[in-house]
Amino acid sequence: MNSKFTSVLASAGLLLAATIWGFSFVTVKDSLDYIGAFYMIAYRYTIAVVVMSLIFIKKWKLLSWDYIKHGAFTGLFLFLAYVTQTVGCDYTTAGKNAFLTTFYVIMIPILTWLLFRKRPRFYVFIAAAMSLTGIGLLALGSGDKGINIGDVLTLICGVFFALHIIFTEKYNKNGGDPLFLTLLQFIFTAVAGWLTAPFFDGAFPMATTFTGRVVGSMLYLGLLSTMVGFSLQNIGLKYVQSSIASLFLSFESVFGILFSTLILHEAFTLKMFFGCLLIFLAVILAENGWRIFKATSGKYNCINIE
Secondary structure (H helix, E strand, O other): OOHHHHHHHHHHHHHHHHHHHHHHHHHHHHHOOOOOHHHHHHHHHHHHHHHHHHHOHHHHHHOOHHHHHHHHHHHHHHHHHHHHHHHHHHHOOHHHHHHHHOHHHHHHHHHHHHHHOOOOOHHHHHHHHHHHHHHHHHHHOOOOOOOOHHHHHHHHHHHHHHHHHHHHHHHHHOOOOHHHHHHHHHHHHHHHHHHHHHHHHOOOOHHHHOOHHHHHHHHHHHHHHHHHHHHHHHHHHHHOOHHHHHHHHOOHHHHHHHHHHHHOOOOOOHHHHHHHHHHHHHHHHHHHHHHHHHHHHHHOOOOOOO
């Protein structure tokens, strides 16, 4: 299989992951009425760990101290991202939660600059300003009194998702097995969820946790959104550059607001539409600005801005 075809398949997998995650915002929003955010994370990741461990049981022979360190480190960012995102979803709408999560796309080049001294190009800063403007329109256009705590937590989750993507790509490019690293990340996240849930969510909600509605939601979140979605992401990050991969993954915001409007009947005003449009254009600019400006400079025989 040639590298170009592999890259196309990986990109298609990333887009499929975005579709699965888009619907998960609706599932999470509905499930928060029955189970706390920390127990939800523990529940869904435990399902993913059990099934994935059985499917890829032979991969356990790869276990080493380096894998444990890398899995725990990236798993910490994954856990913190899902905690802030899930708790944030309880205080804001599923649609806003979906779109604000894509803040991680803007954060990837900025955090890469801070961590590895790779200064982003000028258009990344333009994209950041566009994104912040879009966030303001999205928050103020929803009928809320400005940006609420759910919006802030969702923006914070974007930082953690960015760190998770940056370091997952780094370890995968160093020759690691993406599926085994994914499994170790899930184990860390599940354990962290069970350890912290009693402190933040109280006693385990036995009465509601095993109802058909919650079990069905957790199976979707555990098997599709968690196991399949993140496996597709981490495999994709092995064959697709993180900046390009994040562009495909950012489509989860489009699917998220589409599903939340159709299924949850959440309000979607004109001001919110322009806010979403600005955020989406900012994402495209952040990841494809070099192509846009290179084409423009070539057309008008300008100096190559790269």
